[in-house]
Amino acid sequence: SYKYHCSFDEAQQILIVKRDAERFCRRFTAIKGMKLDKVRIYEYCEENDIRESYGDYLRALVDLGYDLNDTKNLFPKNFRRMHDIRIREWDSEKAKKEKKAREKFNRQFKKAAEKYRRFELEDGTLCIVIPKNVNDLKKEGDKLDHCVGKMGYDQKMIDGESFIAFVRNVDTPKEPYVTVEYGIKEKQILQIYGIHDSKPKKEVIAWAKKWGKMVKNELKKEKVV
Secondary structure, eight states, X not given: OTTTTSXXXXXXXXXXXXXXXXXXXXXXXXXXXXXXXXXXXXXXXXXXXXXXXXXXXXXHHHHHTOOTTSHHHHSOSSHHHHHHHHHHHHHHHHHHHHHHHHHHHHHHHHHHHHHTGGGOEEETTEEEEOOOSHHHHHHHHHHHTSXXXXXXXXXXXXXXXXXXXEEEETTBTTSOXXXXXXXXXXXXXXXXXXXXXXXXOHHHHHHHHHHHHHHHHHHHHHTOO
């Protein structure tokens, strides 16, 4: 009562509001650790009935770098309008960042794949084709209905753990047929699958193993671990 210059009942009510405001603001992880007027945030959300949408609005402000000490940002007069503007702006920035991240990832993949281009081979009726980009993996997986375009095989190529090679018919080198994963550390074929994760023909497996031995010999020469 002395601190707030009010009656005991009024002071007790102030403490209750402060407690409720602290609890309420815990849901807003975007402002964790910031020194903001939590009571005012709590009351603003209650007055405008925006308890759920305010969290997304705050996250957008933080990610976009807006000053939360500016009351025009934290407590806009027309919340619905500003919420929609900032969310659209946030979505646009996220899309740009995601595009840049994809482009960077694809550049890393192309650089990694180039190292394995020397293992491409044409022998008899079959050939080995190394994917040129991430989209090549996706097309292979979609066409053969297996997971090579997913499950992080592109990242494993970038990290140098293994690489993907396509076994194709010489007459139709662009048509997915059989997919191989070759382990760098193991120096051997880890997986070999046809459509729907089926086991390829014996002669195809034998041909791929022969190719795998050639790769192993080359890797040994280079002392690749």
